[in-house]
Amino acid sequence: MLRFAPSPTGDMHIGNLRVALFNYIVAKQRGEELLVRIEDTDKERNIEGKDKEILDILGLFGIEYTNVIHQSEHLRYHRMMAIQLLQDKHAFNCFCTPAELEHKREVAKKAHKPFRYDDACTHLPHELVIDNENPFTIRLRRPEEAVVVNDLIKGEISFAPEDIDAFIIMRAEKYPTYNFACAVDDMLGDISLVIRGEDHMSNTPKQIAVRNALGYEKKMEYAHLPIILNDEGKKMSKRDDASSVKWLLKEGYLPSAIANYLIHLGNKTPQEIFTLKESLAWFDLSSISKAPARFDMDKLKFINGQHLRMLDAKELSRYVGFADEAIGEVAKIFLEEARTLKELRPKIEAIFAEKSIPEEFTEQAEILRKVILDAPYFESFDDFKKHLMQESGLKGKNFFKPLRLLLSGAEHGPEVADLYVYLKDFLGEIVK
Structure with missing residues (x-):
């Protein structure tokens, strides 16, 4: 089982779409199922309707999946697993207040050192450990040995115990943190391979540590995709219009062309222009560059123009607001000067509009x-x-x-x- 695990907290980012595409392709190649897991445990940041929007976009791009779950549905399992870790002494209750922890972070910052939990609550007396009156979080005990990640793209990476730290797995209100919920849900979903962005690399050893502490023995593969850079060579953020899949679609880029470009981006492909279905025959995670890839709007526009040409005339006609093969043929003539539907539609509309004559x-x-x-x-x-x-x-x-x-x-x-x-x-x- 593979999984695509987006959060319903905003418009889908092209990096997330690339993750979804790669998970879909590899699941098809391996003959495994693809699960969509909506990670909605951060209730304050969730935006109503974004989960449906995510599924609509997946459908638009032809990304098939076998099941959809919301992470919040697994809350009882998260709490049960946390209790098990406490009973097995792989986790402990932490009574440090947010103010105390913030002070310790400031001290570490002034000393130019990374903040690490100082084990203040690691060995509390038993009567405090079971205290239910004062607010407390639950932390996973720091692993005793380094955690090694064998990444299909980046190779072997080792994380020392102090890099993983004794991190919080359950908040004071008894809701799971991202890394704990993710680790438990990957276990419950019998996930075999996790494909996601490299910004999650620091999360991976924490999630492995959770599964190790719970005695989960199945080995899980990982592939962390390099980040996508904007024109300035910086990580693409929400401030970049082109980072939004919705924006690209509104600008007149075809789903097939966007998919083509994202699969080709930072990858060795046998040809430049192809369909998602065609990529199933040759896609290989190991051929993806380890270095970040720069998003090139001109390249995307060129690829989009090629995909517009690949449409049959009647389908192209529908894209420009008609349903006639002849109008589709007219639209194909204008593809000499138009590369997106946003550029093409006005040219076709002008033919039938009231004419402005000098x-x-x-x-x-x-x-x-x-x-x-x-x-x-x-x-x-x-x-x-x-x-x-x-x-x-x-x-x-x-x-x-x-x-x-x-x-x-x-x-x-x-x-x-x-x-x-x-x-x-x-x-x-x-x-x-």
């Missing part, structure tokens, strides 16, 4: 409009053009400029002859 061509355009509306049907553009010239008496710039404006709604663009092939059945609607 004053110097107003009279000529009106003459042409009447001739076009009265003209018989012509299969070829040459015959059509010849008829218009004869009936209007216009030629040169006074003919071609207003004709282009009437048929395309723009002064510049594709050859009018190329557009006419697909627009000849719509002339009455276009020049009305």
Whole structure:
């Protein structure tokens, strides 16, 4: 079993989408199931409806999963496991107040040392350990030996006991911390491989320590993906528009193109343009670079243009607001100058919109409009053009400029002859 474990605390980040894509691909390759686990234990940060939005995005990208759970559903298991750790003396109650801990952090900071729990409550008398009147957290005892992580991307990494520390597993209000809930849920889900961002690397030894303390013997594989950088070479954050999957979709990028780009990003792929389904045949976690990858909007736009070309005409027509194969063919002509749906839609809409004609061509355009509306049907553009010239008496710039404006709604663009092939059945609607 593999899992994708997002938090419903904001818009889906492209880094999270990449994690979801990789989990889906590897689950398919291994013939294992994919679980979606909504990590909603941080009630103060949860945003209503974000869990459904996450699932909708997964569906839009064709990421299939077998089950969905909310982490909060497992609260009773988290509490049971914490009690077991206390009984087995692998955990202890900590009565240190937030103010006391903050003071100790400040002391460590002034000494230019990392803060480590000072074991103040590690060996309290038994009557205090079972005290239920004063607020207390539960901490996992610091492991006695180093925890080694064998990462499929980064290799072997060792964490000393002091790096793991005696961290809190249950808050004073008796809700689990992220690392404890995650470790328990990975056990309950029988997870075989965890693929996630490298910002979770420091969490991994803590989660392994929890499972070791609970006597869980199944070995779990890990793969931590390098972070994605913005144009400035810094970690992509919520301040970067392109970090939001919703923003990219609104900007007119196709799900298939975004998936293509994220799989290709920092990876060795046999070709540059491909579909998610095609990647199942050759994707390999070990081929992913260990170094961070820079997000390149120009590259994404190029890939998006290629995916727009891959659409059949009728499907492309629907993307630009129509349902006609001929309009889809017109849209394909405009792909010479448009790379996103946001760029493409206005060009198609301008064809059917009320035309704005410069004053110097107003009279000529009106003459042409009447001739076009009265003209018989012509299969070829040459015959059509010849008829218009004869009936209007216009030629040169006074003919071609207003004709282009009437048929395309723009002064510049594709050859009018190329557009006419697909627009000849719509002339009455276009020049009305």
